[in-house]
Amino acid sequence: xxxxxxxxxxxxxxxxxxxxxxxxxxxxxxxxxxxxxxxxxxxxxxxxxxxxxxxxxxxxxxxxxxxxxxxxxxxxxxxxxxxxxxxxxxxxxxxxxxxxxxxxxxxxxxxxxxxxxxxxxxxxxxxxxxxxxxxxxxxxxxxxxxxxxxxxxxxxxxxxxxxxxxxxxxxxxxxxxxxxxxxxxxxxxxxxxxxxxxxxxxxxxxxxxxxxxxxxxxxxxxxxxxxxxxxxxxxxxxxxxxxxxxxxxxxxx
Amino acid sequence: xxxxxxxxxxxxxxxxxxxxxxxxxxxxxxxxxxxxxxxxxxxxxxxxxxxxxxxxxxxxxxxxxxxxxxxxxxxxxxxxxxxxxxxxxxxxxxxxxxxxxxxxxxxxxxxxxxxxxxxxxxxxxxxxxxxxxxxxxxxxxxxxxxxxxxxxxxxxxxxxxxxxxxxxxxxxxxxxxxxxxxxxxxxxxxxxxxxxxxxxxxxxxxxxxxxxxxxxxxxxxxxxxxxxxxxx
Numbered sequence: 001x002x003x004x005x006x007x008x009x010x011x012x013x014x015x016x017x018x019x020x021x022x023x024x025x026x027x028x029x030x031x032x033x034x035x036x037x038x039x040x041x042x043x044x045x046x047x048x049x050x051x052x053x054x055x056x057x058x059x060x061x062x063x064x065x066x067x068x069x070x071x072x073x074x075x076x077x078x079x080x081x082x083x084x085x086x087x088x089x090x091x092x093x094x095x096x097x098x099x100x101x102x103x104x105x106x107x108x109x110x111x112x113x114x115x116x117x118x119x120x121x122x123x124x125x126x127x128x129x130x131x132x133x134x135x136x137x138x139x140x141x142x143x144x145x146x147x148x149x150x151x152x153x154x155x156x157x158x159x160x161x162x163x164x165x166x167x168x169x170x171x172x173x174x175x176x177x178x179x180x181x182x183x184x185x186x187x188x189x190x191x192x193x194x195x196x197x198x199x200x201x202x203x204x205x206x207x208x209x210x211x212x213x214x215x216x217x218x219x220x221x222x223x224x225x226x227x228x229x230x231x232x233x234x235x236x237x238x239x240x241x242x243x244x245x246x247x248x249x250x251x252x253x
Numbered sequence: 254x255x256x257x258x259x260x261x262x263x264x265x266x267x268x269x270x271x272x273x274x275x276x277x278x279x280x281x282x283x284x285x286x287x288x289x290x291x292x293x294x295x296x297x298x299x300x301x302x303x304x305x306x307x308x309x310x311x312x313x314x315x316x317x318x319x320x321x322x323x324x325x326x327x328x329x330x331x332x333x334x335x336x337x338x339x340x341x342x343x344x345x346x347x348x349x350x351x352x353x354x355x356x357x358x359x360x361x362x363x364x365x366x367x368x369x370x371x372x373x374x375x376x377x378x379x380x381x382x383x384x385x386x387x388x389x390x391x392x393x394x395x396x397x398x399x400x401x402x403x404x405x406x407x408x409x410x411x412x413x414x415x416x417x418x419x420x421x422x423x424x425x426x427x428x429x430x431x432x433x434x435x436x437x438x439x440x441x442x443x444x445x446x447x448x449x450x451x452x453x454x455x456x457x458x459x460x461x462x463x464x465x466x467x468x469x470x471x472x473x474x475x476x477x478x479x480x481x482x483x484x485x
Contacts, residue, residue, distance in 0.1 A: 083390055087390075094381075095387070097483060097484075108391035111392075143485075
């Protein structure tokens with residue numbers, strides 16, 4: 001694990017009697033794009049949310065660089081630290097509905113990172129330009145399409161130059177014709193070397209953009225490897241079954 | 254039945270002069286109820302143990318008491334207890350020295366706290382959970398999330414109910430004649446006490462209340478238009 005930027009170890013999480021995550025571990029190098037696949041209820045989103053303390057894990061650690069954070073027992077200061085070193089893109093965009101696109105991107109810079117307003121505005125505009133929304137600075141989320149909102153959400157995440165960005169099914173809430181514009185932005189980010197963990201159902205993205213693919217089911221990592229290993233030579237029968245089901249659904253569609 | 258226009262005009266003029274007193278009994282309780290109501294909402298939001306549950310029991314009991322009884326019993330207690338309490342605190346002020354308006358504002362506030370609390374709580378609940386999560390994930394502190402995201406988003410949700418509350422306070426203020434407050438209703442009745450042309454006084458005061466209610470509606474609609482412009 002030389003030069004690993006992000007190391008996640010032993011994440012466990014239960015909701016009352018329901019054990020959702022059973023000792024999940026993951027390791028990323030700088031610039032890696034990890035795609036997490038799996039059926040609904042496998043714990044993918046819960047895993048991602050635990051890394052950002054949106055759910056409190058029962059056990060586990062997150063290492064960012066040389067700093068180790070307890071995912072169960074962290075202070076408010078440590079939680080803020082993790083959140084300020086990472087970015088999060090939600091399935092339902094979760095843009096600040098009372099703020100324009102520009103102000104949405106500026107908000108973490110100004111409030112969390114104490115960047116002066118003028119600098120924050122410049123950085124925010126650059127981020128929005130990167131995602132192709134240079135003509136939407138002053139639009140409120142209610143005035144943007146789903147794809148545009150998600151791109152603003154990505155701009156908000158990249159503007160703070162995070163060490164890793166977590167994407168929780170970023171295209172699941174989008175109409176099919178809007179998915180492409182978001183995936184295109186994510187592909188560009190990957191090409192720029194931004195470290196990402198992406199929970200997704202987009203197999204083509206996982207196959208063509210990800211550097212590492214993880215298949216989860218029942219709260220455990222069933223199999224992981226390069227896209228070629230997972231898609232062309234899956235070792236586990238459950239992985240094969242899942243991929244076959246996806247392929248069959250695609251053929252019917 | 255004959256409508257006495259001269260009585261109507263006298264009542265109208267007297268009622269108009271008393272608008273400031275009626276407005277004090279709207280604005281005063283609005284501020285007090287907002288401060289206390291938001292404090293109670295904060296206790297719920299931050300899941301402070303025990304206290305919100307005790308307050309909820311008190312508010313539930315209060316909601317069932319008619320405003321008329323609130324004012325009457327409250328006034329009796331006020332008259333009985335003010336002087337002994339002032340003496341115990343070594344204050345020279347006596348109940349007759351205090352403008353009855355202060356009591357009216359206090360008792361209306363006390364009566365309306367439950368409704369304002371539930372109104373603000375409903376507005377807090379209307380803010381989607383995703384807004385909190387996005388704020389926290391972006392590295393904002395809890396206080397930053399509350400005052401930069403939640404409170405501004407509460408405002409458009411609150412305004413329609415707040416409009417009704419303000420108009421409700423305006424109408425409730427008319428009951429303070431029971432304790433001798435010279436509000437619009439009480440003032441409009443004074444010129445017609447000898448002639449007993451009460452219908453004219455009631456019509457005059459109704460027109461004044463109606464006019465103020467319209468102004469409140471218009472102002473709040475303007476606020477909603479400006480503060481809610483980010484909504485679809």
